[in-house]
Amino acid sequence: MPPKKAAAPEKKAILGRPSNNLKIGIVGLPNVGKSSFFNALSKTDLGKAANFPYATINPEEARIMVPDARFDWLCELYKPASKVPAALTCIDIAGLTAGASTGVGLGNAFLSHVRAVDGIFQVIRAFDDAEVTHVEGDVNPIRDMEIIHTELRLKDIEWVEKALENLKKSSRALGSNSLADKAKKEEIAITERILAVLKEENRDVRKAEWTNKEIDVVNGLMLLTAKPVTYLVNLSEKDYVRKKNKWLPKIKAWIDEHNPGDLLIPFSVALEERLAPLEGQEKKEEEEKAGAVSALPKIITAGYASLDLIRYFTCGPDEVRAWTIRNGTKAPQAAGVIHSDFENKFVCGEIMSYDDLKEHGSEAAVKAAGKVRQQGKPYVMVDGDIAYWKAGQ
Missing domain, CATH: 3.10.20.30 (Beta-grasp domain)
Known part of the structure; x- marks a missing residue:
């Protein structure tokens, strides 16, 4: 008898929606530079940038082209009539404040907008500016990160507790060993484990190890802390150019402790706003004058990758196009x-x-x-x- 083939390893399920058409939301406290960042990213003035909380109420959406040297080279080779690069859909979401999980500020609306996206760009303010007020009174990025971490977790706890309560209500009569009853009991056990990760371990759901069966339950709950996060630290132009800021090591240490493995990208909204309207040589000259290059290509690429997206190409004289798919x-x-x-x-x-x-x-x-x-x-x-x-x- 020939030896049995080894079973192929089970393909790891992905946290989140099983779609190729995913969105990333820009999240942060009020007045940290979210809307100005969104405007520079989208080369629009859709985001309402203003020096008061809740200037953004309804989320704005834009499709951002993903920079890709391969795509540029293919266009050079084929010289097509039409060029369609890959795009990342970005949403500018209203600022979150302490107490949002209990409905403070625009709490419930804000959290439903975060629930509707697939990944998060978390903008953190690490610049002082007397002209731009801070909702908490002073600049302290660690406190701001704690607020967002806590509010998203508290809302998840509320949702999971409610789901668990409903599951238990509907399963009171479970006594048989039927497959349906076994599946329901298993779902209750998994939901209890999700609650323990959030409540007892004080961890984001995405930072726990889950089996494929557990991931199915997590995905059904559409949790805020299951979404991938890329941390964007908004520095003054001076600090960004010299690559130094007193808060950066502390922010890095906080991420390493609470959400190890998450990406931290420093950038400067002030510089990005100045570069946004410029193209080609003019932009290069401005970057040389400033002594630093735009961080937007790096941010867009990181956001795209955080959603587990890749692209393939179709090429010809009519069109070169990048098609976005999940890894x-x-x-x-x-x-x-x-x-x-x-x-x-x-x-x-x-x-x-x-x-x-x-x-x-x-x-x-x-x-x-x-x-x-x-x-x-x-x-x-x-x-x-x-x-x-x-x-x-």
Whole structure:
């Protein structure tokens, strides 16, 4: 008898919505630079930047192009009539204040807006400016981070307690060993564990280890602390240029203690606002004059990656386009992002890697080198794949 094949390891489920069309929300206390950052990011004046709390009430939304040197190179090679880069959808959300979880300020509306996004850019103020008031009276980024950490966790605790109560109510009659009853008991046990992580361990849900079965329950609860966070520290232009600020080591230490592994990116809204209207050479000259480059490309790329997004390309003289998919997406589902028929009637994909195309210089040369692969339904897409799909009639 031939030896049995080892079982393939189970694919790790992702916290959050199983979608390719994800959004990232800009979160922080009032007057920390969120709306000004959103305006610089989106090159608009949609965000209401003002020197008082709650200038932003209804969330503003913009699609931000994701910078990608590979996409630029492909456009140079194919010289297409149309160019469509990958985009990240960003939402400017009203400022959060202490007590938001109990409805203070715009608490409940704010938290429902955070619940509707898939990831968080948390903007932290680390600059002094007598002209820009602080809702808590003085600048203290650690206190601000504690407020947001606490408010999001408290709201999650409230939601999980309510879910647990409902589960227990509906399961009072559970006595049989039927599969449905077993599943319900398991769901109660998982929900109790989620509550323990939040309440007893004082941890964000995304920082605990979960099995795929547990992740299904976490995702069903749509928790605020399950969302990936990228910390953006808003410095004065002077501090950003000299790469020094008294708060930065303390902020880093706080993240390492409470949410280890999360990314911290220093930037300066003051500099970004000045650079936002400029393009090309003019922008380069302004960056040289300032002594620092814009942090926005790094921030956008980090936000995109935090949502576990990758992209593949379709190329030709008519169009070069980047298609956003989740990491781990298989070929038929990747094709389905273009059109549902491509997924439903999927035959195969002709795939080459960006690196092979760059090395050989043309599609014909890649084919001649035997580097174009025909891939079927099991194929898992790799970031930077260039794909041509074949679908049945």
